[in-house]
Amino acid sequence: MPKGARMPIRRLFLLLVCLLNLGTLLLFATALAAVEPNNSLAEPELSLSGPMLGAVEMTEAKIWVQTSREAQVRLVYWPKSHPLEPRFGRIRQSQEDAEFALTIVLDRLMPGTPYRYRIEVDGKLFGPPAGYAFKTQPDWLKRTDPPPLRIALGSCVYLNDPVADPPAPPLGGDYRIFEAIAASQPDLMLWLGDNIYLRPRDYFSPAGISDRYRQLRTLPELQNLWHSSAHYAIWDDHDYGDNDADRSYRLRQASFELFQHYWANPAYGLPEAPGVFGRFGWSDVEFFLTDNRSYRAPFRMADPHRDFFGPRQLQWLKDSLSASQASFKFVVVGNQVLNTRTPSENFYSYQSEYQDFLGWLAQAKIPGVVLLSGDRHHSEMLRLDRPGTYPLYEWTVSPLTSKAYPPFPQEQVLPERMPGSLLVERNYGLIDLSGPAGERVLKLSLHDATGKPKWSHTLHQQDLQPPKLKN
Structure with a gap:
């Protein structure tokens, strides 16, 4: 075979290799798209652990909550006897280096008072519509016998x-x-x-x-x-x-x-x-x-x-x-x-x-x-x-x-x-x-x-x- 006739065959071979590689890449991209859809970077669904009532005093109470990812959290709370007078706590950010856990202090509460609260996470309210309940300690010193x-x-x-x-x-x-x-x-x-x-x-x-x-x-x-x-x-x-x-x-x-x-x-x-x-x-x-x-x-x-x-x-x-x-x-x-x-x-x-x-x-x-x-x-x-x-x-x-x-x-x-x-x-x-x-x-x-x-x-x-x- 003449020497010049080998070049087209070599080029054809290289072209076929390139096409095969391109096909492999396209197949890989298609498979990746199936596994990783366009919304793959969307945040995971939010879930909440808790709440847990922690230390309670006469005018303060600690509430523990944990989110499943970073989120903005605040408590909405009110005296049980005044459901139309809600107070809004400071917005807190749950963070991964703290296990997404927060201990939130509710202060300036009234002693011996039943309260209700709900948890707002990224603008969404969690908890029963009537709220979770707790009661502050009574201010009994120099007033009454110690409470049971x-x-x-x-x-x-x-x-x-x-x-x-x-x-x-x-x-x-x-x-x-x-x-x-x-x-x-x-x-x-x-x-x-x-x-x-x-x-x-x-x-x-x-x-x-x-x-x-x-x-x-x-x-x-x-x-x-x-x-x-x-x-x-x-x-x-x-x-x-x-x-x-x-x-x-x-x-x-x-x-x-x-x-x-x-x-x-x-x-x-x-x-x-x-x-x-x-x-x-x-x-x-x-x-x-x-x-x-x-x-x-x-x-x-x-x-x-x-x-x-x-x-x-x-x-x-x-x-x-x-x-x-x-x-x-x-x-x-x-x-x-x-x-x-x-x-x-x-x-x-x-x-x-x-x-x-x-x-x-x-x-x-x-x-x-x-x-x-x-x-x-x-x-x-x-x-x-x-x-x-x-x-x-x-x-x-x-x-x-x-x-x-x-x-x-x-x-x-x-x-x-x-x-x-x-x-x-x-x-x-x-x-x-x-x-x-x-x-x-x-x-x-x-x-x-x-x-x-x-x-x-x-x-x-x-x-x-x-x-x-x-x-």
Whole structure:
């Protein structure tokens, strides 16, 4: 074949290759268009988590909400008796670096007043037409006897996750317990720790921790309770980090920030010692929320002076109890305090700090102190008799939805346990406060997942007084 005849064939070949490549690109573009339609850049559909009622005072209330993407949020609220006089809160922007969560403060409210509110997100109103309801605390001081109060409390909330859980019988159940709590109409709910259960895959993943909180907030059985009662929380190891996690936990700061994103507590520690501790009052009661993780030395550390609360938090607790004039002072701790025989983590095992605090408490003659704790997967009332002063009581309430377990063999017989108080099943507690000033009465009761009463005990204000303060 003549040499010149090869050029047209080569050019034809190159042209065919180009056409084939162009055809491939056109096919790829067509397929991409099918997967990515023209509106592919449109924002995802907006959804809302919450609302949750947080800390409530006489003239302020905190409302927590979470959007599914960045959005502009504000609350529209009004006194229940004046539905035609709405007020509009400041517009807030939910942001991804805060998990799209917002804690909105409604201020300049009237004491003892029922309010209603709705949530406006990007101009669209969410919530029932009549609005969600809350009531501010009454301004009763120097006016009337302290008002009655009902407190719900519990710990250890395990929500099953077939993807993350091992192939074994599920550990969580009886989610209806939250509907029973809501039906009891408590003024407030105390979450005593292990409020979520991080799985091993979550321990070192802020996104994993956030997803566990989202699972809790979106549980259908919890929705009525979230907005009908005020919520206050501490943590324990399973919602702080890995099992028995302490101040060495490497996501300590991230976990603390996520706690603040998902709860609406009144305070978060001190400027020089941030944490999930703080105090608040309701009626003639004060609550002292403590942080048993952020400053705690490892449980296995061979140091007789190892920290549990740490020096700054411990001094804050002493100062706060000394300053309080409340009839009852509830010290809320993620672990048990008075149990002398358990092999598991507790305050008693940190002997130096334990003896410091209990010795100070007796010497300072602080009246009306009651300890509240969780963690143990069973409920019980402990009593420590103290020479020269009133007995110290600790009420442990656990679990809410996690599996219940009996005490360890070495604590089956426990000198501090009050006879008949041990309950090994899913349960929640109620504290009912009543009576005139100076003669206040606490009724403590345990209820199963259906709301059925299982145990109760009554404490009188006069029985929790140092001798010189008794009438």
